Amino acid sequence: ATFADQYDVVIVGGGPGGYVAAIKSAQLGMKTACVEMRGRLGGTCLNVGCIPSKALLQSSHHYHDAKHHFADHGIVFDGDLSMDIDKMQDTKSKTVEGLTGGIEYLLKKYGVDYVKGKGKITGPNGVEVALTDGGSESLDTKNIIIASGSEVTPLPPVPVDNAGGKVVDSTGALEIGTIPKKMAVVGGGVIGLEMGSVWSRLGAEVTVIEFLDRILPMNDTEVAKKFQTILKKQGFKFNLKTKVVKSVVEDDGVVLTTEPSKGGDAKEEKFDVVLVSTGRRPYTEGLGLEDVGIQTDKLGRIEVDSHFKTAVPSIFAIGDAISGPMLAHKAEEEGIACVETIAGFAGHVCYDAIPGVVYTYPEVADVGKTEEELKEAGIAYNVGNFPFAANSRARANGSADGFVKVLADKETDKILGVHIIGPNAGEMIAEAVIAIEYGASSEDMARTCHAHPTLSEAFKEACMDTYDQPIHF
Numbered sequence: 001a002t003f004a005d006q007y008d009v010v011i012v013g014g015g016p017g018g019y020v021a022a023i024k025s026a027q028l029g030m031k032t033a034c035v036e037m038r039g040r041l042g043g044t045c046l047n048v049g050c051i052p053s054k055a056l057l058q059s060s061h062h063y064h065d066a067k068h069h070f071a072d073h074g075i076v077f078d079g080d081l082s083m084d085i086d087k088m089q090d091t092k093s094k095t096v097e098g099l100t101g102g103i104e105y106l107l108k109k110y111g112v113d114y115v116k117g118k119g120k121i122t123g124p125n126g127v128e129v130a131l132t133d134g135g136s137e138s139l140d141t142k143n144i145i146i147a148s149g150s151e152v153t154p155l156p157p158v159p160v161d162n163a164g165g166k167v168v169d170s171t172g173a174l175e176i177g178t179i180p181k182k183m184a185v186v187g188g189g190v191i192g193l194e195m196g197s198v199w200s201r202l203g204a205e206v207t208v209i210e211f212l213d214r215i216l217p218m219n220d221t222e223v224a225k226k227f228q229t230i231l232k233k234q235g236f237k238f239n240l241k242t243k244v245v246k247s248v249v250e251d252d253g254v255v256l257t258t259e260p261s262k263g264g265d266a267k268e269e270k271f272d273v274v275l276v277s278t279g280r281r282p283y284t285e286g287l288g289l290e291d292v293g294i295q296t297d298k299l300g301r302i303e304v305d306s307h308f309k310t311a312v313p314s315i316f317a318i319g320d321a322i323s324g325p326m327l328a329h330k331a332e333e334e335g336i337a338c339v340e341t342i343a344g345f346a347g348h349v350c351y352d353a354i355p356g357v358v359y360t361y362p363e364v365a366d367v368g369k370t371e372e373e374l375k376e377a378g379i380a381y382n383v384g385n386f387p388f389a390a391n392s393r394a395r396a397n398g399s400a401d402g403f404v405k406v407l408a409d410k411e412t413d414k415i416l417g418v419h420i421i422g423p424n425a426g427e428m429i430a431e432a433v434i435a436i437e438y439g440a441s442s443e444d445m446a447r448t449c450h451a452h453p454t455l456s457e458a459f460k461e462a463c464m465d466t467y468d469q470p471i472h473f
């Protein structure tokens with residue numbers, strides 16, 4: 001690569017936060033470089049996160065459907081149905097490769113310099129890159145954006161060894177080559193339930209071990225409870241209020257020792273594979289933050305003001321490396337807002353309208369406040385509910401599990417939160433995000449014509465139920 005004498009913006013990290021910021025920065029006419037050490041663009045999300053996990057979820061969903069639901073539609077197999085895991089993994093890898101290549105093309109198209117190597121901040125205007133191909137390069141820049149993302153938080157009693165394949169984190173779980181008979185998922189959050197679903201659908205007996213008394217701790221409690229019931233029907237086992245205190249890797253599996261979270265008698269159980277999915281933490285190793293006077297909080301997150309500015313006025317930080325939900329679309333929004341601010345515009349992210357999706361089957365999606373959050377904040381609200389069992393399209397599709405729940409301000413009817421369990425909830429939630437972003441009331445949405453027959457009519461009816469009554473329930 002050839003390097004400019006001086007950049008307007010140098011971005012450290014080429015994940016969804018970093019590469020999106022880089023493209024926007026170049027589009028706004030700023031001389032931009034993006035430094036990435038992974039060898040491929042797209043960050044955690046594209047390489048070992050959102051995209052490969054969705055590829056496996058799609059493949060395993062097809063298999064599960066073919067095995068258990070095709071017959072309902074009159075589709076009969078006479079031969080044996082089998083799963084070629086290598087082929088599934090190959091399809092996943094090709095998807096990832098294609099998309100990372102696409103991002104490299106986009107950086108080129110918009111004139112962003114893609115610098116391959118590990119970046120270290122040497123001062124308010126300097127980034128030193130240890131180049132992947134050897135040697136180093138000093139980049140001089142007016143502004144620096146840190147988009148270095150996150151990594152798996154270790155769980156001391158259960159050390160991960162992805163290469164060994166028995167105790168894995170999410171990255172290792174994406175590479176499993178044979179279907180485990182028994183799989184433990186330590187941590188009942190989004191990543192654990194998604195990866196657990198992949199292997200459960202393919203035939204593994206999956207046990208979720210969770211410290212708290214519930215799964216999906218960030219979601220609405222009613223939703224999390226209902227969702228747990230649905231997963232149980234699919235064959236998931238749950239050990240809630242349980243902590244793992246020890247793991248021993250043997251030739252033919254892993255013995256986990258668990259105890260009640262509050263303490264008590266220990267139990268042992270053997271699994272073929274253990275997935276540790278208890279959380280992620282910001283990754284800022286080797287960035288040189290201390291030397292330039294940038295602080296991190298107790299959880300390792302870089303401290304920034306409401307415009308993503310660190311204690312050093314020319315250095316900004318976005319995405320998983322700062323506070324807020326660790327989500328790709330949140331990182332992207334911040335990337336754009338941060339660059340717009342640097343360019344002198346009014347960059348802004350509306351944190352009340354960031355959706356969260358669990359890409360299981362059915363999906364779980366939400367935006368805005370949970371019922372517990374409203375109670376805690378002392379905000380009076382109305383609740384509307386509508387089950388997919390009363391939605392004609394869900395019935396015709398043969399997948400009517402779940403419901404839409406709408407929370408709106410009691411006085412103004414403004415929508416404050418929407419929670420969906422159901423087929424395609426991840427796509428449906430977009431409408432609720434717009435409603436919140438535009439300050440819509442439940443009546444606004446209820447009086448908006450929705451195509452029939454669609455799943456999104458369930459949202460309209462839940463809105464009707466919020467301020468008045470639904471028609472079909």
Ligand code: FAD
Nearest residue numbers: 013015017037043044045049050119149319320326327328
């Ligand atoms: P990252 O994507 O982590 O990118 C940071 C990049 O910076 C990395 O590529 C790293 O190599 C590079 N880097 C770090 N330090 C340096 C340095 N000093 N020099 C050069 N390069 C450096 N989110 C969703 O929204 N939807 C999902 O469905 C979803 N699924 C997920 C599934 C899994 C299994 C996992 C693990 C995560 C998932 N996430 C999902 C979360 C999502 O991946 C992250 O929120 C997102 O990638 C954060 O983007 P980022 O740009 O902040 O950081």
